[in-house]
Amino acid sequence: MKRIDHAEASSKFIKAQDHLDFHDQRLWDLRKKRDRDSESIPEWQELRSLASAIKEHTLTHLADFLEEFERNAQANGVKVHWAKDASEHNQIVLQILESRRARTLVKAKSMLTDECEMRPFLENRGIEVIETDLGERIQQLDDEPPSHIVVPAVHKLRTDVSRVFAATIGTDAKNSDVHYLAESQRQHTRPYFLKADAGMIGANFAVAETGTVVVCTNEGNADLSMLLPKLQIASIGIEKMIPRVEHLAVFIRMLSRNALGSPITQLTSHFRVPREGTEMHIVLVDNGRSERLGMADFWYSLKCIRCGACMNTCPVYRRSGGLSYGATYSGPIGVIIDPTFNLRKYSALPFASTLNGSCTSVCPVRINIHEQIYKWRQVIAERHQLPFVKKEAMQIAGKVFGSPKLYRAAVEALGASVEHLPRFMLYNPLNAWGRQREVPPAPASTFRHWYLKNRTKSGQRK
Amino acid sequence: MKVALFVPCYIDAFFPEVGIATLELLERLGCEVIYPLDQTCCGQPMANSGCHEDAAATERLFVKNFAGFDYIVGPSGSCVHHVRENLTAIPQTAEVTKVRERTYELVEFLHDIVKVTEFPWAAFPHKVGLHNACVTLRALRTAKMSEIDEPAFSKPLDLLSRVRGIQFVTPDRPDECCGFGGAFSVFEEPVSAKMGYDKVTDHHNAGAEYVVSADTSCLMHQKACAERLKLPIKFIHIAQILNGARA
Numbered sequence: 021m022k023r024i025d026h027a028e029a030s031s032k033f034i035k036a037q038d039h040l041d042f043h044d045q046r047l048w049d050l051r052k053k054r055d056r057d058s059e060s061i062p063e064w065q066e067l068r069s070l071a072s073a074i075k076e077h078t079l080t081h082l083a084d085f086l087e088e089f090e091r092n093a094q095a096n097g098v099k100v101h102w103a104k105d106a107s108e109h110n111q112i113v114l115q116i117l118e119s120r121r122a123r124t125l126v127k128a129k130s131m132l133t134d135e136c137e138m139r140p141f142l143e144n145r146g147i148e149v150i151e152t153d154l155g156e157r158i159q160q161l162d163d164e165p166p167s168h169i170v171v172p173a174v175h176k177l178r179t180d181v182s183r184v185f186a187a188t189i190g191t192d193a194k195n196s197d198v199h200y201l202a203e204s205q206r207q208h209t210r211p212y213f214l215k216a217d218a219g220m221i222g223a224n225f226a227v228a229e230t231g232t233v234v235v236c237t238n239e240g241n242a243d244l245s246m247l248l249p250k251l252q253i254a255s256i257g258i259e260k261m262i263p264r265v266e267h268l269a270v271f272i273r274m275l276s277r278n279a280l281g282s283p284i285t286q287l288t289s290h291f292r293v294p295r296e297g298t299e300m301h302i303v304l305v306d307n308g309r310s311e312r313l314g315m316a317d318f319w320y321s322l323k324c325i326r327c328g329a330c331m332n333t334c335p336v337y338r339r340s341g342g343l344s345y346g347a348t349y350s351g352p353i354g355v356i357i358d359p360t361f362n363l364r365k366y367s368a369l370p371f372a373s374t375l376n377g378s379c380t381s382v383c384p385v386r387i388n389i390h391e392q393i394y395k396w397r398q399v400i401a402e403r404h405q406l407p408f409v410k411k412e413a414m415q416i417a418g419k420v421f422g423s424p425k426l427y428r429a430a431v432e433a434l435g436a437s438v439e440h441l442p443r444f445m446l447y448n449p450l451n452a453w454g455r456q457r458e459v460p461p462a463p464a465s466t467f468r469h470w471y472l473k474n475r476t477k478s479g480q481r482k
Numbered sequence: 483m484k485v486a487l488f489v490p491c492y493i494d495a496f497f498p499e500v501g502i503a504t505l506e507l508l509e510r511l512g513c514e515v516i517y518p519l520d521q522t523c524c525g526q527p528m529a530n531s532g533c534h535e536d537a538a539a540t541e542r543l544f545v546k547n548f549a550g551f552d553y554i555v556g557p558s559g560s561c562v563h564h565v566r567e568n569l570t571a572i573p574q575t576a577e578v579t580k581v582r583e584r585t586y587e588l589v590e591f592l593h594d595i596v597k598v599t600e601f602p603w604a605a606f607p608h609k610v611g612l613h614n615a616c617v618t619l620r621a622l623r624t625a626k627m628s629e630i631d632e633p634a635f636s637k638p639l640d641l642l643s644r645v646r647g648i649q650f651v652t653p654d655r656p657d658e659c660c661g662f663g664g665a666f667s668v669f670e671e672p673v674s675a676k677m678g679y680d681k682v683t684d685h686h687n688a689g690a691e692y693v694v695s696a697d698t699s700c701l702m703h704q705k706a707c708a709e710r711l712k713l714p715i716k717f718i719h720i721a722q723i724l725n726g727a728r729a
Binding site: 026027058064380401402410452456459460462468470475 | 534
């Protein structure tokens, strides 16, 4: 499979200056709001530790909590299904829908269903799927995946949305007023809620002791998706488990503050029991998670609560956009998860980072994101997935730097021939550095020369 | 106090003045400074690209050059960070561990070990914007990071505030990475350059005449960006200011 070329994709993103500026500003604004909100809570760092510990405990006893969850959900009258992978998940959902002759599915936001590529799967089998989250709906109508796990259409300007809506749901192409566009989408989606045969949600948390699925939203669309149709389905990644309701208190305090810099989402909905005369299904999905749990260096990524704080703070993500990662999950968290799905395809992503560590410092569950990025680079090199030019350059650099003699020869050559200079220092043809930046001039003397000339007496060690 | 001077490869080759200022400054402060002549690099370029095998010989050489000193001091945060946190491509013998533990970034060495409180020879009557390299900020922890609500502290500002006439300006996003990132700067050239442009523009808009940093690699990148943008802004290493450079 072809390697995703993040650098190439980001180059296109950067060329659209007004989009880039908006994207960077909008996400930086979320980061600043997150700072303000977190600073208003004196025990913020304790909360991070607590959230991390709860997730760590749950993940290290995951089988027990999953079974507890299943028992309690069944006792609540919910039908629980287990899906080993994306394909099983999609089959299960299809079977549930077909068993009730459901043709129309309204669904709330779920990264998991994107990960499973469920929508095209169902659509190809004659099921009409309507995303009801505003951002997700914009992306669905534009036939694009979400570019951010919390704000899926953040890379679009309102004029883009106006263009998409005009072409798909018949809004006035000249009107890009935000309220007009949001209201138009709302009016367009309402009838679907009423006529849909089935509704679907993802999950922010699944509580083992009660069998509850908890969803945090700002639009109320998850509630409409679950409360109106007779058939309801929740798809849940197995890492979403938390042991008890009381643990929600920790996560609910952190989720929206990290995601959007607001204290809490408008709605925190608990779905536990099917309404009378309706049926509710829960699909617990693995799709690589158990395998990830077994990876000593990377299992910590399963603690993620999908708040997106790492994306909002990431200077690379803000300037390249989520779509440039070519994966369901983008930004720092995507960089450490995506290679578990396909190492070769996503082998460039861990290099789309300066290892600045800001992501790790904001992460509400203390995932060591930048350390995992660093670690992934080793895995990629060891499994021979580095591009040839980089591999060669590093071999040469390793030889030169490993030998004082070769190193001196290389440095002395700098002054003599300028064209060798960035090649030596930067391991790549001149143009990559020099395209948008000046090349540093080689000085008359190296430090070592100066030292030998000026400090010879104390210089040499025996 | 016997100090080995660690002058990273790119400083040796491109920015000898930073090595000289570091050496002179340490000498002024009473350190016995020795520059091991066979030094090359710390291994970071290879290790950061995932190529640990290729980093091993360099790391072995680093330890050989710097074993036996009380302190090893370098004017480059990211190289020091590599030695301290990531020099793991070779077996971790007692000698290796000792070298790693004794390696300091210049600012933390001056601040925490030498505990310098004055630089009577230093005056720098300019407006400067301080750039903390990401690893000095978030890994070596030489200053408060904006992501964490903690009491404000800044080792580089503590030192610089002892310099006569210096004025500080603060960019809008003081902690934002400048986009160098080693091999990132060439393999992710579009984002890297854009980050650099944004960084120097932010400093320029804040009114900085100079950007000062304890990390030469960030300065190299930002200088290259500012020159291309033709921004009237200069770049100087903290060692140079503390050693008495006037401009």
